[in-house]
Amino acid sequence: MILRSLTLDFFRNYPHFEGTFSPGVNVIWGENAQGKTNLLEAMAYLSTASSHRARYDKELIQFGVDHAFVKGEVETRDRTFTLEARLSRGARRQLLSNGVKLKTAGELAGVLNTVLFCPEDLWLIREGAAVRRRFLDTCICQLRPRYAEALAEYRRLYEHKTRILRDWGEHPSLLDTLDEFNLRMAQTGALIIHYRAHFIRRLGEATPAIHRDFSGGREELELGYETVSTVTDPLAQPRAILEELLAHQQSHRRAELEARQCLSGPHKDDLVVLLDGLRARQFASQGQTRTAALSLKLASREIFFQETGEWPVLLLDDVLSELDGKRQEYVLKRITNGQIFITCCEEMELSRLGDARTFHIRGGALVE
Ligand SMILES: Nc1ncnc2c1ncn2[C@@H]1O[C@H](COP(=O)(O)OP(=O)(O)OP(=O)(O)O)[C@@H](O)[C@H]1O
Numbered sequence: 001m002i003l004r005s006l007t008l009d010f011f012r013n014y015p016h017f018e019g020t021f022s023p024g025v026n027v028i029w030g031e032n033a034q035g036k037t038n039l040l041e042a043m044a045y046l047s048t049a050s051s052h053r054a055r056y057d058k059e060l061i062q063f064g065v066d067h068a069f070v071k072g073e074v075e076t077r078d079r080t081f082t083l084e085a086r087l088s089r090g091a092r093r094q095l096l097s098n099g100v101k102l103k104t105a106g107e108l109a110g111v112l113n114t115v116l117f118c119p120e121d122l123w124l125i126r127e128g129a130a131v132r133r134r135f136l137d138t139c140i141c142q143l144r145p146r147y148a149e150a151l152a153e154y155r156r157l158y159e160h161k162t163r164i165l166r167d168w169g170e171h172p173s174l175l176d177t178l179d180e181f182n183l184r185m186a187q188t189g190a191l192i193i194h195y196r197a198h199f200i201r202r203l204g205e206a207t208p209a210i211h212r213d214f215s216g217g218r219e220e221l222e223l224g225y226e227t228v229s230t231v232t233d234p235l236a237q238p239r240a241i242l243e244e245l246l247a248h249q250q251s252h253r254r255a256e257l258e259a260r261q262c263l264s265g266p267h268k269d270d271l272v273v274l275l276d277g278l279r280a281r282q283f284a285s286q287g288q289t290r291t292a293a294l295s296l297k298l299a300s301r302e303i304f305f306q307e308t309g310e311w312p313v314l315l316l317d318d319v320l321s322e323l324d325g326k327r328q329e330y331v332l333k334r335i336t337n338g339q340i341f342i343t344c345c346e347e348m349e350l351s352r353l354g355d356a357r358t359f360h361i362r363g364g365a366l367v368e
Pocket residue numbers: 011012013014030031032033034035036037038039059060061062063318345
C-alpha cells in the first residue's frame with residue numbers, strides 16, 4: 001500500500017499543500033509547531049475518517065475558514081485509488097473513493113491502511129482503558145468495514161441512551177424508549193465484542209514473539225480481553241453474546257436509572273496486558289511499558305500484512321527521538337518493509353532504510 005501523493009486545502013495550518021512521496025521512507029522535518037503532525041494526521045484521516053487527536057472534524061478545518069479538503073492517491077492491489085475528504089463547518093463531511101461518494105467511513109477500509117505511532121502511544125499500557133479501546137478500534141475498523149459501521153451505530157445509541165438516563169427524572173416518558181435502545185445496543189454490542197475478541201486473539205499470537213525478541217528473551221507478554229462480565233465466550237457468535245448482554249443490562253437496569261449513566265456494554269472493555277503474569281498497567285516499569293506498547297504497535301502492523309498481503313503505511317510521529325538507542329535500533333530493524341513517514345525536528349540520516357525522500361516543513365508549507 002503506497003500513498004503516492006497528498007493534497008490539502010485549509011487543513012489545520014496548511015492553506016495548501018501538495019506532495020508526492022517515496023514508496024519507501026519519507027522524512028518530514030521542521031521545527032516545533034510547523035505542521036509535521038498535521039500532515040500525518042491528514043494521511044491517517046484518509047484511512048480511518050477520524051483523527052487520533054481531534055474529537056470533532058471541525059478542529060481539522062483551518063481557523064477562520066469554513067471548509068477543508070484532503071485528497072490522496074493510493075496504490076494498492078495493482079490499482080490506483082483517489083480518496084477525498086471534504087470537511088465543512090456547516091454540513092456533513094463527504095468521503096469519496098474514485099469520485100464516488102461513500103455512505104459510511106467503513107467503506108474506506110482496505111483502501112489505505114495506516115499504523116500511526118506517536119509519543120503518547122508509549123503510554124498505551126499505563127493509561128486508562130479508553131486508550132487501548134481506541135487502539136483496537138482503529139485497527140479493526142480498517143480491517144472490517146462491518147465493525148466500523150457497528151461501532152458508529154453503537155456510539156449513536158450510547159449517546160442517545162445516556163441522554164435518556166440523564167433526563168428521565170424530568171421527562172419520565174423518555175423511559176418508554178429505553179427497552180428499544182437496550183436491545184439495539186446489545187445487538188451492536190455483541191458484534192463489537194465478537195470482532196474485538198477475534199482481533200485480540202490475533203494480537204495475542206503476534207505480540208509475544210515480538211516482545212520476547214525485543215526484551216532479549218527476558219519477558220513473557222500475554223494479552224487478555226476484559227468485557228461485560230456475563231459474557232462467557234467473547235469469541236462466540238454474536239447471537240450467543242447477545243443473550244448474555246441482555247442479561248447484564250437487565251441486572252443493571254436499576255443501577256443505571258439511579259446512577260443516570262450507561263453502565264452495561266462494551267464501552268467499558270479493556271485489553272489486558274500481562275508481563276510475566278502480572279498486569280503491566282500496575283506493575284511494569286516505565287521501560288517495560290514502552291517496550292510492550294511498541295510490541296503491540298509492531299504486531300498490529302504485521303496483522304495488517306497477514307490480512308491484506310500488503311504492508312500498511314507506517315506513520316512515525318516524532319517517536320524515534322523518544323526512544324533510547326536500543327529501542328530505536330530495534331524499531332528500525334523491524335520496519336524495513338512498506339512505506340514509512342517519519343517526522344522529526346532535524347533532518348535525519350536514514351539511508352540504511354533505503355532511498356529516503358526529505359520534506360522540510362515550515363509554517364504549514366513545504367520549504368522548496
Ligand atoms: N485548525 C487549525 N487551523 C490553523 N492552525 C492550526 C489548527 N490546528 C492546529 N493548528 C496549528 O498547527 C500547529 C501545530 O502543528 P503540528 O501539531 O503539526 O506541529 P508539529 O510540527 O508536529 O510540532 P511538534 O514538533 O511540536 O510536534 C500549531 O501552530 C497550531 O496552532
